Amino acid sequence: MTSSPSTHAPRKQRRRGDLGPVGQAGTHVTLAVASLIALFPIVWLVYLSLGPDKDDYLHPGGIFAKATLDNYSFVLTNTEFFNWLWSTLVVAGGTTLFGVMSAATTGYAVSRMRFPGHRSLMWVLLLTQAFPIAVLIVPMYEIFSQLRLVDSHLGLILVNCTTIVPYCSWLLKGYFDTIPVELDEAGMIDGLTPFGTFWRLILPLARPGLAVAAFYAFITAFAEVAFASTFLLDDSKYTFAVGLQSFISEHDAQWNLMAATAVLIAIPVTIFFYLVQRHVVTGLTAGGVKG
């Protein structure tokens, strides 16, 4: 993390986009070093996952000679891996479904209609996204213990919704803003009610926006650590974010198994992420501040 390339950055000739040989080389070196830093921890994790012994990370040179996929087969057959997969899918899927469904109409209303309370609603939506987990976790835990929702996937879905619902509303509002209002007007002239306009005209057009919201909700719920670690007690109900921690306890740290599990989790998520990341950036920043 020591590279701070910004000092060289402004020197380039932007207009034509051509660099002198020195600038060219400097740029490549800086970017290559940065890419290496970005890549290394991941590669290292993959490499360590091949070492059969839990202390192999201390003498990584030895792994090369005895590399094996044993950790993977052990994780897949002898741990709760598939239970965790199921829990994670239930929690993330439930959160996504619930979040996007309840947020869609609100995003539309906030984007198109001005009604008394509009501004305060926007404020609440924005503010709730910024809630530190410490605000809600204690009362949620207390309320959920009384309702017997602790250690249940439903409970975790509900907790995740506290951030996902306002977030999706913002994101979808940003997307609806990009759909021309003339469409709504045309719909109204043709005699559609506001609901009809939303349902028949706008929603089909907003499919990409819905997809991004769903994706982001899924990823967020997937990677949620604090609530999942607190609210899930039974190790067969863990989500991945909790399950992965369970390899590392104070008494015994099975780094090799942890690494293998981490790789198994990371591969599909990462691929998935690359497929849609372009949209996520736009959504996140558009949803962030602008009203």
Added chain:
Amino acid sequence: MTLTAPAPAAETPRSRRRAPRPVQRMRDTYRRYWYAYAMVAPVVIVLGVLVGYPLARGFYLTLTDANSLNSARTIGVNTIDATYKFIGLDNYAEILWGPAAYDRFWSHFVWTIVWTVTCVVLHYVIGLGLAMLLNQRLRGRVAYRLLLILPWAVPTFVTVFAWRIMLADAGVINSMLDTIGLASPSWLEDPTWQRTAAIMVNTWCGVPFMMLSLLGGLQSIDENLYEAAEIDGASAWQRFRHVTLPGLSSVSSTVVLLGVIWTFNQFAIIFLLFGNTAPDAQILVTWAYRLGFGQQPRDFAMSAAYGVLLLAILIVFTSFYYRWLKRNDQLA
């Protein structure tokens, strides 16, 4: 990337005539806006139940001495009723100026500020630098871009563990430092190094988002502005200072706000990097969590009080930030 302009008010009520009497006005409001209210109802209800009620409940808990020994709980078939009592604002007083206020609150408060500022500055500076490098005609641009966003693409709870292995006492980072003859710090044990490690890992995780957002911002700056500046004889630094930075101001104000909020609230990195160790490297969020869930007996009231204070800090910061933005006329 276009940051959307304020939404055009499409379905504003047809006329702005004033209803004469309150009852009449209410009926009017209802008739005009009922569909809007029906549409926002699901979210309002969800947030009311899932955020509003717990928030009120949490605030009430901060006025009590609730902990895991006197709260309502179920052991097997026996249900034990809550016995905690109302103690007013004592919790807040104890946190802010009680005998252990410095050790428990203020030291973490200061560290949280340092942590937030350092991380956001690093995110922004490195992100902007990389974005500017990527925003040129360059061989291998796409490949660099894909590699550089990897830390964001892989879930944080996975990468933090990778860092934890690398930072371990005899881990690869210390071996490398050894090889080039530098001292190998105990990253995960010594307080100063713990903090450094936390900032390092968070910077690694947070740069890609900044880089992509700023790259989007850079691409939306009109090329002609640079051309004009160059014709006027502006140096590279002047072009950066007077064309690039102003061109990025609206993206920047958004990502900096998001960065501050996310970093201030960052839980996973510190929690997973240190487990239940490293009391000095805890920021307020993780410290509050530890009071409520990482110790016995669990101090629910105190933890909730920290939560309320955290929220207050964030609200104050955000409103000042908005006011500052408005004054600089950066909110379109």
